[in-house]
Amino acid sequence: MAEFEAEVFQNEFLAEGATDVHAVVSVTCTAAGKAGQSGQGEAAEIIIVDTSGSMDMPASKIVAARRAAKVGLGEIVDGTWFAVISGHSVAQMVYPTHPGMAKMSDVTRREATHMVDALRPGGATAIGAWIAAATELFSQVQTAQRHAILLTDGKIEGEPSHALPQALEAAQGKFQCDCRGIGADWVVDELRTISNALLGTVDIIAKPDDLEADFEAMIQLSMSRGVADARLRVWAPQGSEVLFVRQVAPLVEDLTAKAVQVSPLIREFPTGAWSDESRDYHVAVRVPIAPLGNERLAARVEMVVNDEVVAKSLVKATWSADANLTTRIDPAVAHYTGQAQLADAIQKGLAAKAAGDDRTATVLLGEAAKIAHESGNEDTTRLLSKVVDVVDAEAGTVRLKSNIEKTDEMALDTRSTKTTRIRKEP
Amino acid sequence: MPWVGGVCDKGVVHAANEDAMALSATPDGSLAILVVCDGVTSAPHSDRAALAASRAACSHLTAVAAPRSDSVAAAVSYWSDALRGAAAEANAAAVGVAHTLGDPSEPPSCTFVAAVVADDLVTVAWCGDSRAYWLPDEGEARQLTLDHSLGTELMASGKSREEAEADPGFHTITRWLGADSVDHSPEFASQSIEGAGWLLVCSDGLWNYASALTEMRTLLLDLIASVGSDPVPLAEAMVDWANAAGGHDNITAALGRCDPSLRLKRERTSRG
Numbered sequence: 280m281a282e283f284e285a286e287v288f289q290n291e292f293l294a295e296g297a298t299d300v301h302a303v304v305s306v307t308c309t310a311a312g313k314a315g316q317s318g319q320g321e322a323a324e325i326i327i328v329d330t331s332g333s334m335d336m337p338a339s340k341i342v343a344a345r346r347a348a349k350v351g352l353g354e355i356v357d358g359t360w361f362a363v364i365s366g367h368s369v370a371q372m373v374y375p376t377h378p379g380m381a382k383m384s385d386v387t388r389r390e391a392t393h394m395v396d397a398l399r400p401g402g403a404t405a406i407g408a409w410i411a412a413a414t415e416l417f418s419q420v421q422t423a424q425r426h427a428i429l430l431t432d433g434k435i436e437g438e439p440s441h442a443l444p445q446a447l448e449a450a451q452g453k454f455q456c457d458c459r460g461i462g463a464d465w466v467v468d469e470l471r472t473i474s475n476a477l478l479g480t481v482d483i484i485a486k487p488d489d490l491e492a493d494f495e496a497m498i499q500l501s502m503s504r505g506v507a508d509a510r511l512r513v514w515a516p517q518g519s520e521v522l523f524v525r526q527v528a529p530l531v532e533d534l535t536a537k538a539v540q541v542s543p544l545i546r547e548f549p550t551g552a553w554s555d556e557s558r559d560y561h562v563a564v565r566v567p568i569a570p571l572g573n574e575r576l577a578a579r580v581e582m583v584v585n586d587e588v589v590a591k592s593l594v595k596a597t598w599s600a601d602a603n604l605t606t607r608i609d610p611a612v613a614h615y616t617g618q619a620q621l622a623d624a625i626q627k628g629l630a631a632k633a634a635g636d637d638r639t640a641t642v643l644l645g646e647a648a649k650i651a652h653e654s655g656n657e658d659t660t661r662l663l664s665k666v667v668d669v670v671d672a673e674a675g676t677v678r679l680k681s682n683i684e685k686t687d688e689m690a691l692d693t694r695s696t697k698t699t700r701i702r703k704e705p
Numbered sequence: 706m707p708w709v710g711g712v713c714d715k716g717v718v719h720a721a722n723e724d725a726m727a728l729s730a731t732p733d734g735s736l737a738i739l740v741v742c743d744g745v746t747s748a749p750h751s752d753r754a755a756l757a758a759s760r761a762a763c764s765h766l767t768a769v770a771a772p773r774s775d776s777v778a779a780a781v782s783y784w785s786d787a788l789r790g791a792a793a794e795a796n797a798a799a800v801g802v803a804h805t806l807g808d809p810s811e812p813p814s815c816t817f818v819a820a821v822v823a824d825d826l827v828t829v830a831w832c833g834d835s836r837a838y839w840l841p842d843e844g845e846a847r848q849l850t851l852d853h854s855l856g857t858e859l860m861a862s863g864k865s866r867e868e869a870e871a872d873p874g875f876h877t878i879t880r881w882l883g884a885d886s887v888d889h890s891p892e893f894a895s896q897s898i899e900g901a902g903w904l905l906v907c908s909d910g911l912w913n914y915a916s917a918l919t920e921m922r923t924l925l926l927d928l929i930a931s932v933g934s935d936p937v938p939l940a941e942a943m944v945d946w947a948n949a950a951g952g953h954d955n956i957t958a959a960l961g962r963c964d965p966s967l968r969l970k971r972e973r974t975s976r977g
Contacts (some may be wrong), residue, residue, distance in 0.1 A: 557776035611778035
């Protein structure tokens with residue numbers, strides 16, 4: 280049985296008249312077990328491979344996609360429900376051949392592998408239709424945990440613009456989806472919309488050869504998630520306002536807009552499936568002012584699995600006249616402060632640049648360079664330096680580069696939500 | 706090749722070495738402690754305070770067990786607490802030196818900077834104007850510490866680095882350890898290690914000649930190009946360079962080579 284633990288890091292002391300309480304809540308899950316094998320129901324996995332015409336240009340893309348899908352099949356644990364979809368102008372079943380899902384076994388794995396080998400490119404890119412097909416397939420099996428991988432090399436063409444938002448609305452909460460773009464012709468925003476809506480990750484695979492290892496890692500991780508679905512429950516007192524709830528490690532992800540109001544004072548945020556891992560959440564609450572010396576509960580942060588509270592923690596606020604207490608920044612809060620602004624500045628900066636607004640782009644990317652520099656986010660700084668010349672990182676002065684390799688700009692965009700945390704080797 | 710090393714030198718101009726350092730590291734690259742203390746010259750016997758303080762902090766930190774959780778927030782918090790304890794021990798040691806000297810009116814005192822490298826996290830605590838830098842092979846360097854000095858206050862009030870450094874009060878420290886310390890509480894900073902890089906912990910005898918972050922980084926890269934990346938000869942080269950630049954103060958340079966990829970490889974090997 281999985282066990283959760285929640286620990287709060289904060290400076291609870293507020294100066295007179297202060298209202299904003301910041302805390303990092305670190306949640307650790309142990310004994311998660313394997314996907315579909317921990318008594319919460321079975322697991323299901325769908326691999327969606329883009330087989331549009333562009334996957335043939337160059338042919339190394341479809342070759343790599345076939346190989347990666349096969350490696351993925353090898354990692355899906357026996358007994359898991361699975362399917363492979365070929366995505367072009369429509370979503371086409373690869374395995375099983377009828378619209379449904381199969382149970383993984385030596386036999387079905389061999390058959391599916393054989394079918395994947397026969398994938399041939401041709402047609403348009405209609406990602407909304409592919410997502411809708413996956414939602415339909417998942418609905419046919421009674422499983423607790425559903426995960427998909429979407430691989431594409433192009434932007435949506437060949438379906439109306441409302442197809443994707445509609446498909447995502449129907450898919451939300453039904454399965455988690457990790458998205459991978461290959462080559463330089465896909466649109467980061469499209470894939471990020473999908474991964475954000477479906478609690479997944481998005482990344483670029485610049486070299487087709489890297490695809491296999493990435494699929495292997497993604498499916499291994501998915502299979503190690505023995506906790507099908509957990510939610511972060513935040514209770515905040517009457518008259519308070521939850522400013523934001525952000526996951527800050529291992530990836531930065533703003534959960535604020537995903538809140539589900541459970542009761543007037545309680546909101547729940549989806550966190551998806553869990554393996555044995557730790558995640559850090561930055562919670563900010565604006566509380567009503569209380570007189571000096573008063574202690575108040577600013578928030579109760581709990582983890583909920585199957586409607587049962589499995590871990591709880593308390594965020595406090597104490598008003599004090601002692602500046603020694605109130606000016607101290609909690610080291611864990613300090614460690615993460617700035618990181619979320621960084622992702623935001625990069626995304627808005629690149630959007631401004633794409634729109635031809637160089638002035639705004641320069642300001643925002645300069646801001647990003649400054650935050651990256653101050654917070655020591657070297658990985659982002661390195662990526663950023665491919666898009667801008669950093670004139671003065673401390674001051675946030677940058678110059679836009681005129682000749683940027685398209686792939687560089689995209690790598691920056693997809694990576695802008697990573698924190699400076701190293702992910703542990705599995 | 707060791708991954709941590711340092712050199713503590715008298716310099717050219719001063720008659721005695723009042724800097725001190727204490728280092729400790731595990732052979733597997735998972736934990737290192739680097740402590741540098743700079744004795745305040747205007748207070749007699751500050752060399753003894755610096756030595757006692759650095760040793761007390763280092764032994765306090767080596768005795769601390771590794772944190773049990775793999776959460777980043779927990780690790781940052783854990784090591785910050787450990788460093789707070791180390792700074793308190795260091796201060797007690799400096800005060801202890803004053804007692805053995807019969808509590809002189811000008812008690813011996815020193816600066817303090819301590820860095821812990823634990824897996825992929827660097828946590829530092831400091832008090833005064835000794836510094837710690839994170840200098841990665843790729844990406845932007847970062848000065849982890851912010852001097853507790855009038856120089857910092859001058860710059861905070863809008864003066865340029867050049868103007869501030871020209872001010873006679875620039876090197877006046879506003880926090881220190883010792884019996885007459887008004888505020889010996891340390892400040893903290895942390896840094897996740899994503900790729901290979903160098904942790905540099907040093908006294909002002911070194912950074913005086915390369916006070917801007919970019920200068921320090923260039924210096925390190927230049928010296929690596931000439932003497933290689935063994936931390937001991939490299940620290941020696943930094944000290945030689947500062948002496949050649951004038952050596953007006955005692956010089957301490959302590960280096961840690963942090964390379965997560967090597968550590969992971971080692972972990973994998975040890976797992977068989």
